[in-house]
Amino acid sequence: xxADRPNIIARAASLAWRPPDTRPxxxxxxxxxxxxxxxxxxxxxxxxxxxxxKLMEEFADNSVRQITVMCSAQSSKTETGMILANWIxxxxxxxxxxxxxxxxxxxxxxxxxxxxxxxxxxxxxxQIPDSRTLAKSMEIYFPTMLFEIVGSNSKAKxxxxxxxxxxxxxxxxxxxxxxxMAKMRVRTWWNxxxxxxxxxxxxxxxxxNEWLAGSQEHWHVPCLNPxxxxxxxxxxxxxxRAEHPQTRKCxxxxxxxxxxxxxxxxxxxxxxxxxxxxxxxxxYMQRDEPQARWRIMSEGVWVxxxxxxxxxxxxxxxxxxLPFWVKWRDLVQxxxxxxxxxxxxxxDPMKTFxxxxxxxxxxxxxxxxxxxxxxxxxxxxxxxxxxxxxRFLSIDVxxxxxxxxxxxxxxxxxxxxxxxxxxxxAWSVEELRSLAAxxxxxxQNIVIDSGHWASEVYGYVMESGVLPDGNYAWKAMKGDxxxxxxxxxxRLPYTWTFVDPFLGTNQANRVRPIRQLxxxxxxxxxxxxxxxxxxxxxxxxxxxxxxxxxxxxxxxAYERMERIxxxxxxxxxWTQKRPDDHWGSCFRQALVAAMATGLMDVVxxxxxxxxxx
Ligand SMILES: [Zn+2]
Numbered sequence: 374x375x376a377d378r379p380n381i382i383a384r385a386a387s388l389a390w391r392p393p394d395t396r397p398x399x400x401x402x403x404x405x406x407x408x409x410x411x412x413x414x415x416x417x418x419x420x421x422x423x424x425x426x427k428l429m430e431e432f433a434d435n436s437v438r439q440i441t442v443m444c445s446a447q448s449s450k451t452e453t454g455m456i457l458a459n460w461i462x463x464x465x466x467x468x469x470x471x472x473x474x475x476x477x478x479x480x481x482x483x484x485x486x487x488x489x490x491x492x493x494x495x496x497x498x499x500q501i502p503d504s505r506t507l508a509k510s511m512e513i514y515f516p517t518m519l520f521e522i523v524g525s526n527s528k529a530k531x532x533x534x535x536x537x538x539x540x541x542x543x544x545x546x547x548x549x550x551x552x553x554m555a556k557m558r559v560r561t562w563w564n565x566x567x568x569x570x571x572x573x574x575x576x577x578x579x580x581x582n583e584w585l586a587g588s589q590e591h592w593h594v595p596c597l598n599p600x601x602x603x604x605x606x607x608x609x610x611x612x613x614r615a616e617h618p619q620t621r622k623c624x625x626x627x628x629x630x631x632x633x634x635x636x637x638x639x640x641x642x643x644x645x646x647x648x649x650x651x652x653x654x655x656x657y658m659q660r661d662e663p664q665a666r667w668r669i670m671s672e673g674v675w676v677x678x679x680x681x682x683x684x685x686x687x688x689x690x691x692x693x694x695l696p697f698w699v700k701w702r703d704l705v706q707x708x709x710x711x712x713x714x715x716x717x718x719x720x721d722p723m724k725t726f727x728x729x730x731x732x733x734x735x736x737x738x739x740x741x742x743x744x745x746x747x748x749x750x751x752x753x754x755x756x757x758x759x760x761x762x763x764r765f766l767s768i769d770v771x772x773x774x775x776x777x778x779x780x781x782x783x784x785x786x787x788x789x790x791x792x793x794x795x796x797x798x799a800w801s802v803e804e805l806r807s808l809a810a811x812x813x814x815x816x817q818n819i820v821i822d823s824g825h826w827a828s829e830v831y832g833y834v835m836e837s838g839v840l841p842d843g844n845y846a847w848k849a850m851k852g853d854x855x856x857x858x859x860x861x862x863x864r865l866p867y868t869w870t871f872v873d874p875f876l877g878t879n880q881a882n883r884v885r886p887i888r889q890l891x892x893x894x895x896x897x898x899x900x901x902x903x904x905x906x907x908x909x910x911x912x913x914x915x916x917x918x919x920x921x922x923x924x925x926x927x928x929x930a931y932e933r934m935e936r937i938x939x940x941x942x943x944x945x946x947w948t949q950k951r952p953d954d955h956w957g958s959c960f961r962q963a964l965v966a967a968m969a970t971g972l973m974d975v976v977x978x979x980x981x982x983x984x985x986x
Pocket of ligand 1: 596597598602603604652653654655656657
């Protein structure tokens with residue numbers, strides 16, 4: 374290494390006499406930067422991605438400490454970081470570190486993208502050391518500075534010497550501890566700069582929190598109505614809709630005639646000519662045309678949604694509607710396909726669409742679920758073989774408009790495969806008993822909700838007779854807020870309790886106590902949803918069921934939301950989106966009964982779930 378020293382010093386000295394280039398990095402790049410791999414090859418031109426100009430200017434501003442970019446994939450994100458890496462070497466040399474998600478990705482990035490870019494940029498190329506020991510793929514000893522590329526999974530390297538510039542790529546794939554650790558490296562520099570470039574991960578993860586702390590800039594675009602409209606607002610996916618060819622009204626994609634066939638298959642070529650970007654103020658519907666996409670991109674401006682943020686913290690977000698080369702129809706197609714998967718219980722494509730196309734963190738997985746189409750897949754003609762071993766009558770008790778009951782009959786096979794045989798409404802206990810006889814459900818397999826009219830329900834239980842084991846035949850059941858119940862090492866979704874039906878009266882302690890099944894409502898909502906979405910034991914609903922539509926609506930009355938709290942704990946919340954859930958309640962009770970009688974595997978409930986319902 375010592376042999377190279379005089380050379381380095383001589384070159385450093387000659388470079389130091391050059392007058393500084395005071396142009397912003399994007400102007401500098403238009404002269405010096407060539408795009409090595411791109412859909413628009415040749416000299417880089419900022420007019421093809423004008424949205425990166427402002428953050429590039431801030432990158433050269435010593436009063437800015439950190440710029441956090443959370444954006445869609447393939448929209449000039451990494452290219453922007455590479456341009457700034459070249460600019461650092463050429464114009465403001467100081468120790469710099471590019472941090473990739475892993476060492477392997479860092480090596481690949483260095484060999485395939487960054488080194489070719491360094492070699493194509495003349496002011497940088499003439500500084501690349503000839504010696505192979507000084508110009509390795511992961512660290513380059515330029516005469517004036519060290520540029521190194523490391524993986525976020527490499528603790529030792531993140532803890533190494535101080536750096537003025539940190540360029541952080543795809544932070545969403547980093548270990549949680551890596552960004553705070555890397556940020557320590559710049560503390561000794563008064564003029565340090567951190568650039569974070571990433572597609573989003575989950576809501577409130579490390580990346581999202583960094584972004585929230587900054588200026589939160591969104592690209593605001595003008596309305597293109599030629600009749601004139603002074604609206605300017607964020608470029609948002611929610612404004613992408615369709616125009617009905619006959620009524621000229623703004624409609625959902627699926628409401629364009631001829632777009633979806635009877636089997637639910639989509640014709641995107643038929644849909645494409647009707648896709649529009651709709652102005653939220655005047656309702657003007659802009660067609661998906663290159664000139665329009667170009668104007669949206671080039672006439673937009675950045676607007677901070679967090680103007681009170683500290684001046685040194687900047688943050689930007691953009692989505693795939695911004696680069697003019699992305700056709701809206703391609704995004705619509707991705708969205709619709711993801712929606713179809715979501716309706717069948719697969720969330721992954723929608724998560725990919727939200728994070729990688731919309732540039733938004735993933736928050737609640739069911740936000741985009743507009744239909745309960747998934748439950749239609751459970752409707753059956755009951756012709757497949759079914760090895761029934763037990764059936765239950767499950768009863769939900771109601772008071773509004775006079776005492777009445779919602780009921781359903783559930784047949785189970787070993788392992789928990791289930792057929793719902795019938796459901797309905799009854800107006801008296803006698804009617805319930807005769808239903809039990811009709812469907813051949815023995816009295817010990819009748820479960821009834823004791824959550825509201827407890828003493829009345831306990832009365833029915835006592836009237837149901839006593840079994841050889843000394844317990845009453847009917848089982849009282851009550852949903853509860855607990856996430857689970859402990860039984861030794863196990864965390865169960867239900868537990869048995871004993872209640873004295875006459876507690877607090879002079880009859881207390883006189884009669885046989887009632888065995889009551891207490892169950893975690895949120896756990897059972899989880900399990901019920903899994904069954905309805907076809908995950909776990911099979912579920913079949915009769916295709917000729919009475920009020921089948923209403924039954925399905927009640928079964929899917931609850932919506933599940935998942936949030937990741939700041940401390941990393943997953944919080945699950947069930948919210949009731951439709952008022953009637955009575956048959957849903959019967960369904961959950963039947964699942965508890967199947968579980969408590971050994972028909973279904975009971976796996977440990979998750980420990981961490983903080984649950985509200
Ligand atoms: Zn308008």
